[in-house]
Amino acid sequence: MDKPLYIQRFRYHFSITKLIFWALIVIFFIYFFFFNAPTTSPSTSSISTSRRVLWGGPDWESRVLKSARRRSGAGGHVVLVTGAAGFVGTHVTAALRRRGDGVVGIDNFNDYYDRSLKRSRELLLERAGVFVVEGDINDAKLLKRLFGLVKFSHVMHLAAQAGVRYAMKNPGSYVNSNIAGFVNLLEVCKSANPQPAIIWASSSSVYGLNTKIPFSEKDRTDQPSSLYAATKKAGEEIAHTYNHIYGLSITGLRFFTVYGPWGRPDMAYFFFTKDILKRKTIKIFEGPNHSTVARDFTYIDDIVKGCLAALDTAKKSTGSGGKKKGAAQLRVFNLGNTSPVPVSKLVSILEKLLKVKAKKVVLPMPANGDVLFTHANVSLAQRELGYNPTTDLQTGLKKFVQWYLDYYSPSGKKSAV
Numbered sequence: 001m002d003k004p005l006y007i008q009r010f011r012y013h014f015s016i017t018k019l020i021f022w023a024l025i026v027i028f029f030i031y032f033f034f035f036n037a038p039t040t041s042p043s044t045s046s047i048s049t050s051r052r053v054l055w056g057g058p059d060w061e062s063r064v065l066k067s068a069r070r071r072s073g074a075g076g077h078v079v080l081v082t083g084a085a086g087f088v089g090t091h092v093t094a095a096l097r098r099r100g101d102g103v104v105g106i107d108n109f110n111d112y113y114d115r116s117l118k119r120s121r122e123l124l125l126e127r128a129g130v131f132v133v134e135g136d137i138n139d140a141k142l143l144k145r146l147f148g149l150v151k152f153s154h155v156m157h158l159a160a161q162a163g164v165r166y167a168m169k170n171p172g173s174y175v176n177s178n179i180a181g182f183v184n185l186l187e188v189c190k191s192a193n194p195q196p197a198i199i200w201a202s203s204s205s206v207y208g209l210n211t212k213i214p215f216s217e218k219d220r221t222d223q224p225s226s227l228y229a230a231t232k233k234a235g236e237e238i239a240h241t242y243n244h245i246y247g248l249s250i251t252g253l254r255f256f257t258v259y260g261p262w263g264r265p266d267m268a269y270f271f272f273t274k275d276i277l278k279r280k281t282i283k284i285f286e287g288p289n290h291s292t293v294a295r296d297f298t299y300i301d302d303i304v305k306g307c308l309a310a311l312d313t314a315k316k317s318t319g320s321g322g323k324k325k326g327a328a329q330l331r332v333f334n335l336g337n338t339s340p341v342p343v344s345k346l347v348s349i350l351e352k353l354l355k356v357k358a359k360k361v362v363l364p365m366p367a368n369g370d371v372l373f374t375h376a377n378v379s380l381a382q383r384e385l386g387y388n389p390t391t392d393l394q395t396g397l398k399k400f401v402q403w404y405l406d407y408y409s410p411s412g413k414k415s416a417v
């Protein structure tokens with residue numbers, strides 16, 4: 001006897017559902033085993049790298065090797081640049097490439113700020129012949145593979161979680177990138193054969209609550225006022241340890257509020273420009289008793305020169321196979337502009353360049369880790385590196401604004417690249 005119609009329909013629907021269920025399971029397994037193959041490396045960065053990053057394979061290897069090749073007759077170094085799609089990283093990488101060094105970049109393309117800007121910088125480097133590996137400095141396997149493929153003479157370590165105020169929102173990302181990531185990189189460098197010399201980005205923020213002006217490398221740096229500053233200071237101590245135990249040659253560069261074309265959208269000069277153009281109100285912080293807040297704003301080209309000079313004067317690491325063979329070089333330099341400018345003056349320069357009057361509100365500086373004043377004494381860098389900053393804020397901001405208007409104009413993105 002035939003079953004009632006509703007039972008037949010129920011069975012029919014039930015079997016379709018079962019079919020879809022098993023099909024989904026099969027698709028999941030195919031995806032997991034075939035598209036998530038062994039060269040896939042789970043990364044640990046809390047901001048960006050919850051996704052999996054693909055690297056490896058013959059094509060990837062040949063791109064790495066090609067990028068690491070020095071221009072024939074150029075002599076030069078073979079450099080791994082971490083944070084190569086970052087602001088300073090892109091400029092330094094391009095400059096190294098221009099003069100003929102072999103350069104391989106690495107960047108995790110995290111979403112701390114607009115990723116498309118990072119991708120545009122990557123494109124710029126790709127056109128200059130540099131391959132930026134997508135991966136995280138916490139990925140030891142990836143770093144070992146890179147060192148297995150290429151005998152890097154230097155590492156320019158510029159990958160970091162930057163930004164003073166964001167440290168209150170996402171403290172873990174600072175520990176992850178600036179401490180864990182740095183240690184991971186040093187662990188791989190110490191075991192590499194030959195060991196590379198390392199140049200890395202510290203920060204003017206390590207001077208913290210120091211009131212002695214201008215800041216000299218001999219001044220105290222044990223009063224950080226933000227977690228960001230504390231992680232950079234920790235980096236300096238960690239550098240000391242790896243230099244002492246393993247003979248790694250390490251140079252730390254304390255950058256002072258670096259600005260310029262292709263800059264970081266989280267920095268005040270950048271978002272002030274954006275907000276002034278949008279007629280949005282900007283906040284200008286002031287210190288106690290209406291005192292001025294000022295920064296030793298330093299133009300990117302001056303910083304690049306300092307980075308290259310630090311690289312060219314770095315002595316070789318002395319260790320090999322994880323063992324120290326003798327004392328190695330350990331240096332720290334201020335790279336600033338030596339003339340602090342009040343934030344209110346920065347805004348008035350921008351108003352003139354943009355030909356727009358800013359809507360502004362002056363507020364007491366919140367307790368967010370910011371310091372009142374920075375001012376670099378660069379005589380050590382002058383002596384040892386021949387560092388001599390030449391760009392004043394007016395000139396540097398003019399170049400930034402030209403780039404900004406071009407890059408963000410409706411038709412500009414490509415022409416700026």
Ligand SMILES: O=C(O)[C@H]1O[C@H](OP(=O)(O)OP(=O)(O)OC[C@H]2O[C@@H](n3ccc(=O)[nH]c3=O)[C@H](O)[C@@H]2O)[C@H](O)[C@@H](O)[C@@H]1O
Nearest residue numbers: 162163203204205255256257267268283284285293343370
């Ligand atoms: O030199 C350094 O060590 C640091 O320089 C910058 O940090 P900061 O100098 O605080 O740069 P901005 O965030 O661009 O701030 C510049 C000035 O604008 C002020 N500001 C910021 C934001 C705002 O809304 N209003 C305002 O007046 C800040 O108080 C500060 O005085 C970078 O963001 C750090 O990554 C870097 O390490």
